[in-house]
Amino acid sequence: MARRPGEPGLFLALAPMDGVTDATTRELLTSWPLAPGRPSGISMCVSEFVRVTRQPVQPVVMLRHCPELARGGRTRAGVPVFLQLLGGDPEWMARAATLAAELGAPGIDLNFGCPAKTVNRSDGGATLLKQPCRVEAVTRAVREAVPAAIPVSAKIRVGWEDAAPVVEIARAAEQGGASWLTIHGRTRRQLYKPPVDWAAIGRAREAVSMPVVANGDLFDRGALLACARVSGCASYMIGRGAMGRPELFAQARGWRDTDLGAEELAALLIAHAEAMAAEGAELRATLGRFKQWLRMAALLRGDAGAWFEALKRTQTLDEARAGLAQLTG
Ligand SMILES: Cc1cc2nc3c(=O)[nH]c(=O)nc-3n(C[C@H](O)[C@H](O)[C@H](O)COP(=O)(O)O)c2cc1C
Known part of the structure; x- marks a missing residue:
């Protein structure tokens, strides 16, 4: 590479x-x-x-x-x-x-x-x-x-x-x-x-x-x-x-054929929010980035657009986690 x-x-x-x-x-x-x-x-x-x-x-x-x-x-x-x-x-x-x-x-x-x-x-x-x-x-x-x-x-x-x-x-x-x-x-x-x-x-x-x-x-x-x-x-x-x-x-690079599944993308989004929280970021900032990532993913993936609509008013990390689990489960 x-x-x-x-x-x-x-x-x-x-x-x-x-x-x-x-x-x-x-x-x-x-x-x-x-x-x-x-x-x-x-x-x-x-x-x-x-x-x-x-x-x-x-x-x-x-x-x-x-x-x-x-x-x-x-x-x-x-x-x-x-x-x-x-x-x-x-x-x-x-x-x-x-x-x-x-x-x-x-x-x-x-x-x-x-x-x-x-x-x-x-x-x-x-x-x-x-x-x-x-x-x-x-x-x-x-x-x-x-x-x-x-x-x-x-x-x-x-x-x-x-x-x-x-x-x-x-x-x-x-x-x-x-x-x-x-x-x-x-x-x-x-x-x-x-x-x-x-x-x-x-x-x-x-x-x-x-x-x-x-x-x-x-x-x-x-x-x-x-x-x-x-x-x-x-x-x-x-x-x-x-x-x-x-x-x-x-x-x-020919290392992967499949597109990322909904659950995999959701896990990545949650890992990002958890990492921000662990670094001491404020909840507002953490959720702001979470929603922004969803909005950007929605440019390319229809499912992420639906997740954004469903989760754009989410107030806590637990809500985001549960919401994504429900949407992708
Ligand atoms: C939200 C956002 C923030 C950006 N910030 C920067 C930046 O800090 N420095 C920079 O050189 N380009 C910045 N860009 C431009 C991107 O690096 C890139 O040139 C542009 O998004 C086109 O590439 P893409 O179609 O792959 O997104 C930004 C783009 C977006 C959408």
Whole structure:
């Protein structure tokens, strides 16, 4: 299994999703036994983004976003977790990256794709796509700040208004020294609306020599094959698909044929809620994440949609447990 894009074998990363693929979820998805005797099939993870403004980021903030730093930047199953930084100021991004490297991050990922208005208004995320030279400047500053052994990857969308600038943006990231580039095949304007544009990812891939990781709507094996055909990519990042079909990583590697059964998914959801509770999370937060996972799974699975409707007003963990047992029993 490739740990980095460009290595032999299939590279499948778990996407960063703020408020979704937190450390508890990363831990669970990289350790849950989805195929007998096999690891999860996840090559690497990326943390939720750490916002970098014109002031120092405190170590405690990085450790909160990426508690795996205390274990060499790996989940307990040994899967590397890159720390993601989001910001538009090269100097402050470089300082934050230096700290992340000192804390033990196995790699740094740069977020140039976040479409959130609040983030974009304060000069972060997808805003930088409007000026590819700024993508280059931030990437270069971070690349120069951290030891050469630590990869610096960048994550972009295909453009702000349309996909025309994707090649220029990809070249800018490469010029800045990115180790590889992940491209979500949507513009900022689209947010998460269809269609995903894997062909634009392919145009960027052809224009650069660093590996390109394709991302966007990779919801099943058929989508992975179609994306490979259209984009020419051999490396992929999976986000929402991982919440509805966590078995997709193992399936794509030929380690598992069947889709996850209702009971198996329910067990995973309950294990997540129990892990959050054991870590001392408030009940509100635990149930919030439980319902959010259900909602995301509902994008891909009809049964999860029905569970969400039935459990969206659940007030306790016991109620959630009993409700799921009844719905899946
Ligand atoms: C709720 C949510 C939160 C996200 N947070 C981040 C983030 O923190 N950093 C980032 O680079 N992308 C973030 N993304 C984008 C995903 O990483 C990914 O690019 C996008 O969901 C498309 O991939 P998918 O179709 O496999 O989900 C987020 C997406 C969602 C739905």
